[in-house]
Amino acid sequence: MLKLCGLILLILASTSPAVRAQDCLGTGTGSALVAATQPQGYVQHRSSSYDRSGGNDDARPINPGATLMLLDEAGPGVVTHLWFTISSPDEHHLKQLVLRMYWDGETTPSVETPIGDFFGLGLGDYYLYQSAPLSVGADKALNSFFVMPYRRHARITVTNEGTVKVDAFYFNIDYRACSKALPADTLYFHAQYRQATPALGWTNDWANNGDPKVNTRLNLSGADNYVWLDARGRGNFVGVTMSILQNQDGWWGEGDDMFFVDGESLPSINGTGSEDYFLGAWGFGSTPFAYALYGAPVKGSERAGGRSSVYRFHLDSPITFTKSLRATIEHGHANHRSDNLFSVAYWYQSEPHAPFPALPPVSERIPRIFPTGGPGNAAVPPR
Numbered sequence: 593m594l595k596l597c598g599l600i601l602l603i604l605a606s607t608s609p610a611v612r613a614q615d616c617l618g619t620g621t622g623s624a625l626v627a628a629t630q631p632q633g634y635v636q637h638r639s640s641s642y643d644r645s646g647g648n649d650d651a652r653p654i655n656p657g658a659t660l661m662l663l664d665e666a667g668p669g670v671v672t673h674l675w676f677t678i679s680s681p682d683e684h685h686l687k688q689l690v691l692r693m694y695w696d697g698e699t700t701p702s703v704e705t706p707i708g709d710f711f712g713l714g715l716g717d718y719y720l721y722q723s724a725p726l727s728v729g730a731d732k733a734l735n736s737f738f739v740m741p742y743r744r745h746a747r748i749t750v751t752n753e754g755t756v757k758v759d760a761f762y763f764n765i766d767y768r769a770c771s772k773a774l775p776a777d778t779l780y781f782h783a784q785y786r787q788a789t790p791a792l793g794w795t796n797d798w799a800n801n802g803d804p805k806v807n808t809r810l811n812l813s814g815a816d817n818y819v820w821l822d823a824r825g826r827g828n829f830v831g832v833t834m835s836i837l838q839n840q841d842g843w844w845g846e847g848d849d850m851f852f853v854d855g856e857s858l859p860s861i862n863g864t865g866s867e868d869y870f871l872g873a874w875g876f877g878s879t880p881f882a883y884a885l886y887g888a889p890v891k892g893s894e895r896a897g898g899r900s901s902v903y904r905f906h907l908d909s910p911i912t913f914t915k916s917l918r919a920t921i922e923h924g925h926a927n928h929r930s931d932n933l934f935s936v937a938y939w940y941q942s943e944p945h946a947p948f949p950a951l952p953p954v955s956e957r958i959p960r961i962f963p964t965g966g967p968g969n970a971a972v973p974p975r
């Protein structure tokens with residue numbers, strides 16, 4: 593007990609009370625339980641859809657083509673939590689609603705992604721899981737705990753790009769109004785959606801992933817890899833969520849992750865297989881799992897039509913870059929497979945950020961099987 597008390601006192605003494613009281617970001621205060629015992633340098637606020645009349649009509653509808661403002665606040669501040677839940681008659685609303693975030697008056701968003709994909713629901717379906725920064729609770733409760741600082745202004749919107757009215761969009765956004773300016777080197781939160789439907793492989797003339805013509809193919813440079821992120825500036829890569837709809841039979845995850853830091857021609861971080869990067873093994877086995885920093889909460893069958901969703905967060909040790917980062921993964925060994933991939937990359941960086949790829953039209957975001965040929969998909973001849 594004396595040792596435990598001594599450890600707590602050591603944590604409390606690690607920063608002066610003056611510094612702790614000004615620490616709007618919540619850093620330098622030890623654990624969250626210890627931080628709660630100290631004066632804080634912010635006032636807690638919430639932006640929500642509550643009924644302004646005092647009644648119980650606590651949701652907002654969103655008509656087709658309309659944009660709903662979720663947060664519009666001056667800084668300095670820090671968004672600490674997002675909670676959404678949605679009632680819509682359209683089965684594809686997770687792909688049709690687009691979440692955007694703008695920091696400090698920027699004209700192009702630092703976050704732009706279909707709302708389902710942002711929360712790891714990349715196939716347009718709800719499922720329950722829990723990770724450190726993202727979770728989905730029963731029933732259809734979307735939560736984010738990513739820390740999102742801003743110096744002068746924050747604006748968060750959701751746009752209905754579908755053709756059907758969203759009956760009810762509920763939201764709670766918790767944020768801190770900071771009493772002091774944020775440190776000058778504070779980085780901004782970013783999230784970017786990408787997809788490849790399909791990620792066309794270099795051949796469909798193969799029977800299984802172990803074919804010699806596949807296994808002997810070399811890929812040192814990452815040519816034709818699926819790209820999670822191509823960023824410019826100074827920052828920290830903190831993770832990715834990815835969903836896969838297979839067009840072909842067999843295990844989708846023979847590809848290696850490759851990270852090219854600050855303009856490298858060869859990756860300084862190179863993995864050994866897709867399930868290895870997402871911290872599983874042997875094709876994720878047969879049981880879905882979800883942990884704080886990694887998981888495969890949806891584990892599909894290894895055949896055409898199989899659906900999987902995976903995630904990996906580098907919060908234990910973000911991948912740093914000072915000039916640029918190209919984060920990629922092979923689709924099959926040396927990119928031989930032609931499955932459908934949907935992903936969101938999450939990172940922090942200084943502004944300005946590089947232009948985002950154009951968001952695909954709604955019709956192209958809806959997951960469907962494509963006639964790529966190959967095992968389990970004989971719709972086109974071998975090439």
